Amino acid sequence: MSVFEYCFSTLGCSEMSLHDIIDLAERHDITAVELRALSGTVDLISALTTQFEDPAGLAAFLAGRNIEIVALNTSIKLFESPDLSAIEQFIPWAEAADVAHLRIFDGGKQLCADQIKRAADLLGDWQARRRSSGLNVDLMIETHDALAHVEQLVAFVELVPTAKILWDTHHTWARGTDLDSVWEGIAQNIVHLHVKDSKVDRDGRRHYVLPGHGDFPMADLISLLQRNERHIPLSLEWERHWHPELPSLEDALTTARNWWQQGVFDAYR
Template sequence: MPQLTRRSALKITAAGLTTALSGALSGFGPKKPQLAFSTLGCPKWSLDTILKTAVTAGYKAVEFRGLEGELDLTKSPAFRTVNQATETRTRFADQGIQICNLGSSAQLHHADATKRARNLDEARRFIDLAQQLNCPYVRVFPDQLPPDQSREKTLELISQGLLTLGDYAKKSSVTVLLESHGELTRSDLLVQILETAKHPRVGLIWDIFNMWADAPEAPAEVYRKLKPYIRHVHVKDAKIANGKHQYVLTGQGEAPLREAIDSLKAGKYEGYYSFEWEKLWHPDILEPEQAIPQYPKAMKAYF
């Protein structure tokens, strides 16, 4: 029997992976979307389970928002040292899975010097980690419009924070992305922030549901305004009753996903459509074992 070398083993693995993915992604049109999921949706899963699910369900990437209860990825055993980060990156790359985004908790609206420094420091640590992982993006939050400071002051603080982080990232291959989140989901406010923070290492995550639920703007109009800045997209679905929303499986709710995705396709968006199942914040919703494998199947309806 011929000896099985590491190179031949990798070829066999790659062939099997190609077969698995071709089956998982069948049913899409000729332009298959790049699908990812956020670990926000599987807060108890191990790294092994995350990677196995990504491969078998037909994903191309994983977005890390915490791992096994630790939201600060720079403190997680899978990422804490350069060697650990390199090992994790290699494990995912060997299975054809990109680590596409790191979700920090950094907030840029703070005026208090101590809070501001702490949040900017977290974002810098995430940028350093992303560079080690060959990960293109780090997410930061806007996040609030505090009543004790003017709106203009808050928007300026957020813009300046983005510029500071963009400058920090400019010697790397990482781009800092502001997510449409919290009290800043109106397109006019986001445009104002991003126009002031124009930088080659700064962009936007369009969370389709957040913007639609919080501000009554048509997705096509939102996309028209934000297109120059969008680098990454968050997708989730929900039903709204009595002013409250209940997350449901993709395609089973009221979010205007088709209008948003049609706008993205027409605009030749080629980034990731990342499934953000908010299981960590809403433990009563369906388990990730149901929701995460369902997403690629549901997305076929939009492509």
């Protein structure tokens, strides 16, 4: 049994409705997805409201379907927002669908101590609100901007040891940090993983390619995960919404089958 579950972000199939997304997942024996875009927009609340009217409608739709929504992905940036009030509209949908996490970005660039302290205060306020309201959903912070730098990431989790981290393995690796170094610094904070592949072309720039066609060290990541026993979603973030020249998510999931099962992991559960 694998220590994580395979899933994908709907950023790779943003034109699809949730019904079509579930069909896609079933074709690839995947039982978990993270919602970033639906029906042509990254405005998830608008798309969900159009399709299901309210959170109860989403819950009714999901009942009996073999799919888990592991995250609703917001555009909120922790280090650039005065507060986290924009998260409020996502909470009823997440609670109704039993979603584990709401993704927020880190944002920022070179962080100072005051920025980290302010972010810690915001997260502390969130946890107080979460406890007082009896919420199940929690926030996870993606290593996208400032926290893609491992020194700042480690400093952040040292100050906020309860922070939940969505580790975008490609972002930290592309910045020059080996996977083991990141894991050693934040292992207990990681609740979700993003994976993708890329290579440097003749123009000297790194470009996304189909899983297994680039130089991301997936075998090293698999080996790293094998040495641990935590159940962590491993999500293919195929950025076709931002890079429409990329092949379809269907093609990416097909090539990912062998790529993210390197080593002795069992096949899709």
